[in-house]
Amino acid sequence: MEEINDLINFSIINIDKPAGPTSFSITEFVRRELKLKKASHMGTLDPKVTGVLPITLGRACRLAQFLISHDKTYVGILHTHKEQDIKELQKIIDKDFTGEITQTPPHKSAVKRAPRKRTVYYFNLLETSDSKDFLFETKVEGGTYIRKICSDLGEKIGGAHMDELRRTEAGEFSEETAIKLPEFEKAIKDPELLKSYLVPAEDIIKKVLPVIETKDLNLKSLLTGKPLLKNEMKDFKKIKEDSFFALFQKKKFIGIYKKVKHKDIFAKPEFVYN
CATH class of the missing domain: 3.30.2350.10 (Pseudouridine synthase)
Structure with a gap:
């Protein structure tokens, strides 16, 4: 137990x-x-x-x-207020609502309503039965509002809104x-x-951060939150400055560290599992 x-x-x-x-x-x-x-x-x-x-x-x-903040994938129903040709509608979406877009969070959002950049990797219309209700699939950067994409699209085509939505993937x-x-x-x-x-x-x-595996660092001092020194980490110079990585020792998870710019210190702990 x-x-x-x-x-x-x-x-x-x-x-x-x-x-x-x-x-x-x-x-x-x-x-x-x-x-x-x-x-x-x-x-x-x-x-x-x-x-x-x-x-x-x-x-x-x-x-x-x-x-x-990792990527999310959704399927849903886009309802347009007027009949639309699926191919022409897809062209508008590809042009104006994929790639890097600027979004202002909706009024009901809990976050500050300031414009922000988000990436829409794709927004594909899959099928329609009546030229008003469109089944779609989209993959977006975390923090992207799908409902807002649908309403913003509506401003270009005479009205549209999201009818249904299901998240099928969130990161891993x-x-x-x-x-x-x-x-x-x-x-x-x-x-x-x-x-x-x-x-x-x-x-x-292990799947979302770079992993460093060590064998001979002092485990006790690591678990007290000791920073990693440059002379201890000579074999791991490829980690970029200000980036995070996970530290393991003999397959035991030690914690998450951030590489810093310092004469003697290689990285400081953000989280230590002790």
């Missing part, structure tokens, strides 16, 4: 959010059921939006900043591995089943 508790306190669970509840209420439900002091989701979904909602658990919450997490709330509730009573749903935080960190 101690092993599962350690895992719970430093892991991520990928919930398939249903329509209706807020992302916050889902996160709070998971936190209470797992008897944790802290849990946080990695990117808000509006109440009506469904899909991938990764939730960091326990000490893994401190890693959310390194994970939350996809809907294929997302679990529905009834499955989660069942797993609460079954430690082995729950264990199969928990993703160790260090497994995700």
Whole structure:
């Protein structure tokens, strides 16, 4: 039981959010059921939006900043107020709403409503049955508002809005591995089943940050938050200044460090797992 508790306190669970509840209420439900002091989701979904909602658990919450800005993929329904030719509409989207775009967050957003740059990798119209409702798939940089893309498009074509939306991918997490709330509730009573749903935080960190593996540094001093010195890290000069990396020693996750500009110090810890 101690092993599962350690895992719970430093892991991520990928919930398939249903329509209706807020992302916050889902996160709070998971936190209470797992008897944790802290849990946080990695990117808000509006109440009506469904899909991938990764939730960091326990000490893994401190890693959310390194994970939350990663790319997201969605499928949804775009409703246009007038009939549109799908090929012509796609041309407008490709021209004005892909690549780097400028967005002002919607009025309901919790963030400051200042224009900001975001990248839309693609926004593909897949099919339409009536020339008004268009099934689409889009991949965007984290923090991009899909609803705003749809309404901004509407200003160019006589009106449009987003009717439905589902997040299918968020960084390293996809809907294929997302679990529905009834499955989660069942797993609460079954430690082995729950264990199969928990993703160790260090497994995700390995995928999103450069990894440095060392063998002979003083483990005790590392776990107290000691910075890494240049004379200890001669073999790792390729890490760029001001960038983050994950440090492992003999496969044990030590923490996340930021390379700094300093005469003697190679990197300072941002998070130490001790």
